[in-house]
Amino acid sequence: MSLLVVGSVAYDQVETPFGKVERALGGSAVYFSTAASLFTQVNAVGVVGDDYNFADLDFLKRRGVNLDGIKQVPGETFYWGGVYGEDPNERETLFTRLGVFADFKPVIPAAVKQTPFVFLANIDPGLQADVLKQMKKPQFVALDTMNFWITGRLEALLEVLKKTDLLFVNDQEIKQLTGCKDIFQGAAKIFQMGPKMVVVKKGENGAVILSGKKKFFSTIYPVEKVVDPTGAGDTFAGGFMGYVGQAGKVDWETLKLAMIYGAAAASFAVEDFSVDRLKKVNLKDIEKRVEAIRKMTNFDI
């Protein structure tokens, strides 16, 4: 079944020990769509400025991504600049120029209001709620957020979480959001807020999905060189939601595999700057890494 993603469409300036790029494709909606479109049809909603070169997204069109929801308006496209240290976890933001993204009001095109699987990328929780109001009974809603909204927009976040099926957070964010030092206790609190499932992302330590008493751990696929970690989380979500959308169901077996497909997708994202590696990947490449992860984690008793 098809997916909707609402998020940022940006240009990134990124410097890592492996090089530097300027005005490279970035933004949560772009990373997400690049991964998810390997699995199922994706509809993207976002905003760009009049400096944005739409031809840069032709590869997404070729993967069947519907870009009708990406509005071009006068002004500058969201531009973010950052530097990573030797340790990919060390990141310094050089600048954040929100540009037209500051006034982003997501408008869901009529033709995609019935999309059954929805991913609300990391944007203001008030806007995330606006999106849901425009949708016609989505079957499954997943939401990503970050410390910035947990601190500054907690009430709005708690409100939209009531209508969320699955929350994506990292290990720091879940502790911040719930006040629990332990992600398992934290997950129990999240379940009281609305979501029936939580995916906790732990960077190089993989991720865990929790639903009721059930837990499933996925590892990363270790790559030779982490050239640029930008977008790994959104790519993980893209692979995850793409797999779920393609399956058209959210039973536990599907969710487990979605975790692994997400991890495999994310491993390609970090192997080059921007979506450079990811856009050359096909489903076979992803499946090879899923099989490699299986060998690195499964065992026979």
Add this chain to the structure above:
Amino acid sequence: MSLLVVGSVAYDQVETPFGKVERALGGSAVYFSTAASLFTQVNAVGVVGDDYNFADLDFLKRRGVNLDGIKQVPGETFYWGGVYGEDPNERETLFTRLGVFADFKPVIPAAVKQTPFVFLANIDPGLQADVLKQMKKPQFVALDTMNFWITGRLEALLEVLKKTDLLFVNDQEIKQLTGCKDIFQGAAKIFQMGPKMVVVKKGENGAVILSGKKKFFSTIYPVEKVVDPTGAGDTFAGGFMGYVGQAGKVDWETLKLAMIYGAAAASFAVEDFSVDRLKKVNLKDIEKRVEAIRKMTNFDI
């Protein structure tokens, strides 16, 4: 096949948010033996002072652990005191009274010099080398170490590593020992130092074993309450080596399962102070958690 462990036999004073114990059983050789003896016959070598109550170790004797190598000498038994915060990773050492452990010179009893599987717990690398000199062609040597020896006794450590088959380290220690920011690159350097295998322990994020190009990730078994994290690493090593010893071989399939049995054993260690929970556990209990871990990590494509 049988195991030898050489390490500390200590009393611990531990305070955590769940309570406080004084003069509780501790030390790497004790945690290791408690876990490993569930799988195979263990011979322990260490030293205690004349304040040590040997009857405390009766439960190990009942599990078939040979304690002939634990020498009692005049003086105080190694006594360590520490406090853990809400986050079990936050630990403050209150005191370290080495006592008779300061002059520990391991003497391997003649009857156990032919033990095929050897675990050199975290002690001075010079003493670890002395142990190996006393052994008669051990089949498999595993070694644990820590930042203290990497900083202060690097030369001796590199010397004993030449005779080591498997190195246990944590994620910080491997970076310190190899200068690599990445554990996978770090492992490649370790292989040049002697060991053919490395187990990298990552605390709450599980562990990974590397051998040549092969990698296998194990997760933790998440317990309700981490009452006392002391000894988790030594218990992991005990479960790991116990499983390997019982199997009598170190092929990849055995090592994978050893990782999981180690994780299962460690999960019991942290559920109560000292070895209080661990000493009540039987192999069936361990196997139940192994099966639970399988459900939380394995998937069918």
